[in-house]
Amino acid sequence: MALLELKAVKKIYQQGKIEVPALRGIDLTVNKGEFTTVFGPSGSGKTTMLNMIGCLDKPSSGEINFNGQNLKKLDKKGLAMLRRYNIGFIFQSYNLIPVLTAYENVEFAIRLVDKHSKKEIRERVMKILADVGLDGLENRRPNELSGGQKQRVAIARALVKEPKLILADEPSANLDSKTSEEVLEVMVKMNEELGTTFIFSTHDPQVMDYAHRMLEIRDGLISQDKRGESYVSD
């Protein structure tokens, strides 16, 4: 089943009087449960495409359907709700809340969507923090963590609410290869057990090894679409 459909999606940024065509007509269907990586040269449009898919920005033209819903038909609040309940983001800039501890940053994400008891939420947050290798660092604030540790908090925060889709811009940047592998294993488990769909922008061959599908973007267009192993789908 298609989770995501992009039809002739174009994005033109306006830079003063100059138009920058970042996406020049993307047609793409991503099925539920696919583990997809997006790669391509710097400036080819990867981040722009993830931003459109994540409802963080709107295409200049074309259509995006998420879970059968046309994003054009949603107002700002509708888009915010769709993001909150369905999409987990992992950005290179982390976007952690500086005054909250690692635990609280992750808990905050789940509290917005989850009606579980305090005890259940605590168990879930502690488990996901341990899964990403942050045992014992729960009470540190972002400025007391290394880049890789902050990255892991951002990953835990995206995973904890078990969204339909996880979007990540270079998720393994700042992680050593052992941690990267551990974190990827957590994601693979989620993919297999819950059918979570993943779309990663990455140059990292280690991440690409886990992918079922590799999309290459060049000059704002999909130039290659390669599929590997079979994936979970319904």
Ligand SMILES: Nc1ncnc2c1ncn2[C@@H]1O[C@H](COP(=O)(O)OP(=O)(O)OP(=O)(O)O)[C@@H](O)[C@H]1O
């Ligand atoms: N806010 C913006 N305003 C103007 N131009 C932009 C803006 N954001 C991106 N661009 C331009 O759009 C094009 C695509 O950028 P994008 O960030 O999507 O590329 P990318 O493939 O993610 O690159 P990288 O691998 O370097 O992160 C580039 O030419 C970039 O300069």
